[in-house]
Each structure stands twice: as C-alpha cells, then as structure tokens.
Amino acid sequence: MSILNKVIRSVVQVMPDQxxxxxxxxxxxxxxxxxxxxxxxxxxxxxxxxxxxxVANLAHAALAYSTIAKGRITSIDTKAAEALPGVIxxxxxxxxPEMKVPKEFGDGSSNDAGTTQAKILNTxxxxxxxxxxxxxxxxxxxxxxxxxxxIHATYEKEDCVTSFEAAIGDAKQPKAIMGEDxxxxxxxxxxxxxxxAARIDLTFTTPPHNHNAIEPHAxxxxxxxxxxxxxxxxxxxxxxxATTIAQVFGLKADHVRVVAPYVGxxxxxKGGAWPYIQLCALAARETGRPVRLAMTRExxxxxxxxxxxxxxxxxxxxxxxxxxxxxxxxxxxxxSTHNHFPEQFSFPPRHLYSxxxxxxxxxxxxxxxxxxxxxxxxxxxxxxxxxxxxxxxLAYELKMCPVALRMRNEPDADPVSGSPFSxxxxxxxxxxxxxxxxxxxxxxxxxxxxxxxxxxxxxxxxGTYPVYRMVTAxxxxxxxxxxxxxxTSCQEMGMGTxxxxxxHLAERLGLPMSKxxxxxxxxxxxxAGVAGGSSQTVSVALAVQEAGAKVxxxxxxxxxxxxxxxxxxxxxxxxVAKDEGIFWRVSGGGESYxxxxxxxxKDFVEADHKxxxxxxxxxxxxxxxxxxxxxxxxxxxSGEVRVQRWVGSxxxxxxxxxxxxxxxxxxxxxxxxxxxxxxxTMFDDRTGRIxxxxxxxxxxxxxxxxxxxxxxxxxxxxxxxxLGAHGIGEIGITGVAAAVANAVYHATGKRVTSLxxxxxxxx
Amino acid sequence: MPLHTxxxxxxxxTRTLSNxxxxxSLLDAIRDHCGxxxxxxxCNQGACGACTVLVDGERINxxxxxxxxxxxxxxxxxxxxxxxxxxxxxxxxxxVEHDGFQCGFCTPGQICSAVGMLAEYKAGAxxxxxxxxxxxxxxAELQERMSGNLCRCGAYVGIREAILEAAxx
Ligand code: FES
Ligand code: FES
Numbered sequence: 001m002s003i004l005n006k007v008i009r010s011v012v013q014v015m016p017d018q019x020x021x022x023x024x025x026x027x028x029x030x031x032x033x034x035x036x037x038x039x040x041x042x043x044x045x046x047x048x049x050x051x052x053x054x055v056a057n058l059a060h061a062a063l064a065y066s067t068i069a070k071g072r073i074t075s076i077d078t079k080a081a082e083a084l085p086g087v088i089x090x091x092x093x094x095x096x097p098e099m100k101v102p103k104e105f106g107d108g109s110s111n112d113a114g115t116t117q118a119k120i121l122n123t124x125x126x127x128x129x130x131x132x133x134x135x136x137x138x139x140x141x142x143x144x145x146x147x148x149x150x151i152h153a154t155y156e157k158e159d160c161v162t163s164f165e166a167a168i169g170d171a172k173q174p175k176a177i178m179g180e181d182x183x184x185x186x187x188x189x190x191x192x193x194x195x196x197a198a199r200i201d202l203t204f205t206t207p208p209h210n211h212n213a214i215e216p217h218a219x220x221x222x223x224x225x226x227x228x229x230x231x232x233x234x235x236x237x238x239x240x241x242a243t244t245i246a247q248v249f250g251l252k253a254d255h256v257r258v259v260a261p262y263v264g265x266x267x268x269x270k271g272g273a274w275p276y277i278q279l280c281a282l283a284a285r286e287t288g289r290p291v292r293l294a295m296t297r298e299x300x301x302x303x304x305x306x307x308x309x310x311x312x313x314x315x316x317x318x319x320x321x322x323x324x325x326x327x328x329x330x331x332x333x334x335x336s337t338h339n340h341f342p343e344q345f346s347f348p349p350r351h352l353y354s355x356x357x358x359x360x361x362x363x364x365x366x367x368x369x370x371x372x373x374x375x376x377x378x379x380x381x382x383x384x385x386x387x388x389x390x391x392x393x394l395a396y397e398l399k400m401c402p403v404a405l406r407m408r409n410e411p412d413a414d415p416v417s418g419s420p421f422s423x424x425x426x427x428x429x430x431x432x433x434x435x436x437x438x439x440x441x442x443x444x445x446x447x448x449x450x451x452x453x454x455x456x457x458x459x460x461x462x463g464t465y466p467v468y469r470m471v472t473a474x475x476x477x478x479x480x481x482x483x484x485x486x487x488t489s490c491q492e493m494g495m496g497t498x499x500x501x502x503x504h505l506a507e508r509l510g511l512p513m514s515k516x517x518x519x520x521x522x523x524x525x526x527x528a529g530v531a532g533g534s535s536q537t538v539s540v541a542l543a544v545q546e547a548g549a550k551v552x553x554x555x556x557x558x559x560x561x562x563x564x565x566x567x568x569x570x571x572x573x574x575x576v577a578k579d580e581g582i583f584w585r586v587s588g589g590g591e592s593y594x595x596x597x598x599x600x601x602k603d604f605v606e607a608d609h610k611x612x613x614x615x616x617x618x619x620x621x622x623x624x625x626x627x628x629x630x631x632x633x634x635x636x637x638s639g640e641v642r643v644q645r646w647v648g649s650x651x652x653x654x655x656x657x658x659x660x661x662x663x664x665x666x667x668x669x670x671x672x673x674x675x676x677x678x679x680x681t682m683f684d685d686r687t688g689r690i691x692x693x694x695x696x697x698x699x700x701x702x703x704x705x706x707x708x709x710x711x712x713x714x715x716x717x718x719x720x721x722x723l724g725a726h727g728i729g730e731i732g733i734t735g736v737a738a739a740v741a742n743a744v745y746h747a748t749g750k751r752v753t754s755l756x757x758x759x760x761x762x763x
Numbered sequence: 764m765p766l767h768t769x770x771x772x773x774x775x776x777t778r779t780l781s782n783x784x785x786x787x788s789l790l791d792a793i794r795d796h797c798g799x800x801x802x803x804x805x806c807n808q809g810a811c812g813a814c815t816v817l818v819d820g821e822r823i824n825x826x827x828x829x830x831x832x833x834x835x836x837x838x839x840x841x842x843x844x845x846x847x848x849x850x851x852x853x854x855x856x857x858x859v860e861h862d863g864f865q866c867g868f869c870t871p872g873q874i875c876s877a878v879g880m881l882a883e884y885k886a887g888a889x890x891x892x893x894x895x896x897x898x899x900x901x902x903a904e905l906q907e908r909m910s911g912n913l914c915r916c917g918a919y920v921g922i923r924e925a926i927l928e929a930a931x932x
Contacts, residue, residue: 035859035860038867039859039864039867040851040855040859041867042858042864043841043855043856043858043864043867043870044801044841044845044851045799045801045802045840045842045871048800049800049803049868051800051804052800054798085764140787142791143784146786211915212915213866213868213915214803214805214813214868214914214915214916215803215805215866215868216804216805216806262866262867264803264866264867264868264869265865265915265916267915294804297805297806297808297810493865494864494865494868495865496865659862660862663917663921666917666918666921667865667916667917669917670917671915671917694810695806695808695810695811695913696809696810700913702911702913703905703906703907703909703912703914703922703923704903704906704907704909704910705910706917706919708920709920
C-alpha cells in the first residue's frame, strides 16, 4: 500500500459514518422475488445480442492466428486468400494502417481497458501463440472464414518461456496487488510453525481456466465519417471499450459509442477491449462498410485470455485447541510478457482468520502466452481452494470438526488491517448451513461411508469475496406524466441488473415499477465502470440514489415556490418520496410529481450525479462470506467423482431479489464445480498453444453434473453499503473447489492438491 | 462455387433463399438470411446446443447441418413457439417463472431442446441412463437428456424445474 493510501486510511478511520440507507429495510419491491423483466424477451428470441443486429450492407471479418509463441513473421502469403470470391480486403503487418497501443486495464478505477501491450497487426513480432496475424473482410462469413484459413505464414522463432512450471523459479514480487501490499507479515512465523500441536504444509496447483460464456465475443463496427464510430460489442464495460478504441484510433472518447444491451455472459472475459474490437473497427474503416467480426469459439481461446495458473503453499500450525499460531500462504501466478495482472490469490486469509504470526504474499512470473485476465472471483476462487483445503487437512491433524476449527479462529476485527468489519455474520452463515445440510450426522472418520461401488464423503469450506464500490454516474429524470427513468452506461450480462435497478428506482421514488425504466448498456449514458468485482449493483444504486435526491430537491423547490402547494413550507428533511409524489414525513400531506410538474409548466426535471470515492472501504473491512457444504460420491474402481448434494449458505448483506440472487449463487457454485472437477485450459508447454480450444474439449459442467443446489442466506443488511446490499456475482464460486476436494478426502482419504480432481488423481 | 436458390419452411412461413452459398449452415440461414436471430451460435461445432431448433418435431443442432438439406422440412425456431396471439408456450412461461436463465443466450436452444426432448420421452425413446423401461423424468432421465445444452450461467436447476412443471401440464 502506498504511503498516501496509508495516510488516507488513517484519516478516514476517524471520519463519521454516513447514515445507513433509508431503504435498508424497505420492501415494497426490494427484497422480493420479482421475475426478470427481460425474461419474456429472452424466452421468445427477441432479446437482441450483439451478433443479432440487422445492419444493412454488412461485410464480415475473420482472423488468422500465429502458430508460434514468440518470434518474427518472415513471410506471409495472402494471395490464395485474396483470390477467393467475395474477399474484399486482407490486412497483415505488411499493409495494416497504424493503430496505437491502448492503455492497459488498471485496477478498475480508470476507463482504460487495453488487454495487451503487444501491437496488433502493426508488427512482424509475435508475442503469443494465437496472436492475430491477418484480418480478412469478405461479403459473407463463409467467404471470410475460408479465406482466413488460406493465409500462410512462415516464422523465425525466438527462445521464450511458455511453461508455468519452468517459470516459477523466476517469479518476482510485484510492487502491489490491486493496490494492496504484495506480502504482509507479522511475528516470527517460522518459529510459530515449528512449535505447535499440529501443523500442515501443503502445496497446491490450479490450472488456467477460460470463461467460456456461451456467447462468443462479437463486434459490429460502423463508422460515420472519419471521426465517429459506433460499436455493437459483447462488452461488460461499454465506457472502457469506448475509451480504449478511441485511444487506438486517435479519436475523442465521446466519438466512440459502444452499445451492449444484452450480453450473453461475461464472467470477466468481456471486461477488457480484446483485440478483435479494434480489428473490427479497422476493417470497417478500411472497407467503408459496416463490418461484423463474430469470433469463433477457437478464436476466443486464442485471443481472449483467462484465469492464471497458480502454485500456492499453505502452511498452518495450531495449538491443541485449534488456535492458529503460524499461517503461511504464498505462491506464484503467471501473467504474460505483454500484460500486467498478478491475480490476487493471497487475499482471502488476510481477512478470514485470527492468526498469531503470518506471512501472506505472492509473486508473479511472465510467460509468452495470451494475456491473462480476471475471471469470476479472480484471486478468491483459487486462493480459497488452497487455504480452505489446508484448513481441512489441519482439522484432521487436530481431530477436530472442520467447522469448529474455523469458528475457533473467527476474528473480531480484520486480522491484517485491524479495521472493524462493516458486516460479518460468518457464524450465522455456518449455523444455517450446518442445519440445512445436516452436517452433524456426518461421521468424523474419512473413508467410512460406502454405497455399493461408491465411497461417500461430505466436505465444507469457507468462501469470501470483497465488497467493492466504483465511482459511477447516473441520470434520473421524473416526467410530468408521472414516470421516471434512470440511466447509466452499466451492463447486463444476466446478473439481473435491469430488474434490480428498476425495483430500486421504483422503491426510491415511491413509484410503481410499471412507471419506471432503467436504461443501460450504452457508453453514451452517464459513466459506469466495468461490471466486475461484484460491485455494479451497489455502485449504480448509490449513483441513482444521489441523482434521485437531486431531482427530488428540485421538485420540492418548485413546490416551495408555489402558493398552492401543500409542500410550500416543507424542507427536504421533512419529506419523503412515496405514493408517486412528495409527502410530509409526519403529517402525510403532499402531492404527486405530476401535479408539481404540471403546475410549474415543466415536462420533466432531471439531474446527473457522480458518486465519490469509496472511503467506506478504507474505514471498514468489507467482505461477503459463504459456507459451502457438499457431498460427493467417488467410484471405488474408476475414481469418478460425482457431486450429489450442495448447500451454499451466504452472508452477503441484504438480498434484493431472492429469486435472481439464488440463480447467481447457484451459477457461481456450478462454475466452481467445473473448476473442481473438469475445467482446465491445456497449454502445450513446448509451443504455448492451447490444445483444447473448444467446448467439446474444455469441459464446463452440463445438466447431468449438477445436483440440487440449496441456497440459504443470512440476509443481514450491511449498514455501510447502499441498500444494505453486497454484490453477489462472485462469492458463489469461492470455496467451492475446496469443499469438493475436502469431500473427496472425506470419501476416500486422499487429499488432492491439484485441480481439476480428475479420475487419474484418485486411482 | 455454384449458388443455390431454394425454399425453407420456418414457423409455417415459406422463405425463399436466393443465390445461397452451399456452405451456409441451417443456423446461419435462419439467422442471417431469414432474420430470425433467436437461435444462437455458441460454438458452431455441435458442442453447446445454443443453436437447437426443431425439424419435423425433432431437435437438431442447426450449426452442424447445411441449409440446403432442409428444403421441404418443417422447421420450428424459438420465434415459432408462442401462440399466434403472442401468449407464451408453457415451457417459455415456466422458464420465466423458474428463472431458468440468466443471460438468456442459451435459452432459445434450451427451450427448443426441451420441446424435442419431451416428445422423445413421451414416445418412449430411451436415453443413456435408461435401464430397461424408461423411468420417471425427474432426476437422471431429464438431466441426461438435457445435457447437450450448456448453460455457462449455471441455470440448470431452474431449467429442470421449468421443464418438469411444463411437462406436468
Ligand atoms: S452452436 Fe450449434 S451446438 Fe453450439
Ligand atoms: S443463461 Fe447464460 S448461458 Fe444459459
């Protein structure tokens, strides 16, 4: 952490809190299981995703990709491609116009969304196996794909490191991890490890993963003259893509419009401006036609990075009552030679447990591979696998219940920063989960339950994910017809953004849901950051709340000026928004928005607001928590693992829409089950090439893999967040792989420390 | 490559495809040439089921087949499932009610697949988990039969609740 950050943190500690949100318990719409508003469009095929836009005179682009990891292109033959019918243009490094390298995605606080520092098409240098080396534009997609397949390049290879294992020794400590110290220590941890009743010391590995949203990345680019560009893009960061593409082409940021009303899943994979977007824009500019570049599934694997591999050591010692004495969590992740993202796997234990002495930190190493990026719960997903497996192993050493061991080390304040928790109900989450799962009837002994050819086991693990809030702008308008609209450029990839923000706006303004609308998914709307870090719901809610308050103040000012208004004498503190208007808090008299506006002769009142920096995060330790319980069966002969029961118990602030929230939690758990059992992006260590770039070979969970998943939640509002809520998109996946591994241990007596837990590891 | 002009019957309408490249898949013909973009392309190689449509009542992956092969067949897409008056098919209603989706990208394929699957099941067609007689739908039978439709958002629990509810009607 920088000195400046430390100073700010100590100042903020003594600043007074904001009063809790007035709507923290309000439940006309909030807290209710309202069906997704866009559900009818989604089940009838009317929802328009990027590749669905009908655009006249559309040309189609396709890409060719390098087949070496590092070196120079010595020749590239495009003649066969150019000779095919329908081909309009072929661009390679030999003829592509110059594009600027955009700024890299930072810590989420800027609009920069570049994904690689490598030049794209503007160089003969190759930085990863799969880098685009040619762009083909043709009249039809079939023609473009056929032509791209006929591009032939020769290379001069250079030495490089493509194997994670081989690069671990060269890992270095980065300056900071997401603004936090790369390593935190307290006390003499080696001493604490050596003098203890019980101790474990295990090394875990996790493989690379890909997001594999079912919608592949796609873009449609349309220029209006030389300076105005519209992009339909599968984006979870419309404002960032606009800024980044403006940088690439030297345009003003507000001359690039990015439209993304429906996005077919993102999970972090659509947060950056991956190179296909600029190539689509280039194709459109150079041909003078609107162009669609719909990436193939293989193409997505080649140019859109995924989760880093990791190697993590967990060493924990405890006294005979289970109190943690020494705690080490350290290891290495990978980034590429052309991007910077040291994934924060060492964050979970910094906030989870009391520890006498600790050393928690991480290093990063550079590979000649496609750039890595954030994927659902970056850091916490893989970090909790190692830490929570380690704690489970320690529980067996101590002959203690793994739930009791965790509760034994539940801290009163943040174990590293010392800050108070804003809202932490871990014990309650565990109690609810233990009850629902029937944990108490689980036998303590591993390898003690058998059903025919199957070993049965039950496992548990803690999940955790931070609360983030991003600076966000919103516009709220109330019209004379009694309707209201809120606007921000944020995105909807299936989290339920539109629905929950509509619930919020209606509740906030005292209007029925049918009279309010939430507009989003367009970079020309007031600024919202990336839909990431599980931050969007609260970030947008605060911006809407504050813009809404400005509108209400303006409406009240109109009423105050009006002799006939029952609100003439009212101050803002005296009134509340309800029953489609503004009313005295106590006496109840007041009038509707429509009445105020029509008497004032105005069509509407609107206001913009941009929220301040999230100071509350410096004062409080703010996190969500989960207790994940699972039961597996493991085939005694084949080693096949099946998950047959799941209970996820969550402590994530107030739940705003139970039906959609349960879907989010389950979605995270399901992706976690994939991570535990089947998912792995396989790199050929010799060539740095992905060997399984398809959904046939990268195995995401299917319907048959998923048991009933029960979800319970504490529903305890956080007094320091908008609406009392936390984001919930990522917490679901955390702790899942550990819960599965722990259940597999309980079933078989085998501790699997490398993901995925495939059959061979249990033979 | 010789181009072809032919007709497809989609959702009861006759569509003429003029001078079509023979490489055009049924999926691309439906989406790009008929403007029915409900069916989705998730992989273009038969691995995800997002492109599932019904042909003569049976579900197929429309990305894996050429449009030319389907002249004269009865093709039904997600756009053709609701009643003429716009009221939703029971499966569509149940998907909304049970939140059988998040992003909605896999949804047209899931629903078309479920229509085809229920017809197969009712006709007594066995699945890979059928042991002797075809067993009850809830549980392994349904899960096996719907495993060709991936949902990365992980709406599987809602999807099967929706299908079971619609099947019971
Ligand atoms: S698009 Fe046809 S199966 Fe994936
Ligand atoms: S709802 Fe998003 S893939 Fe199924």
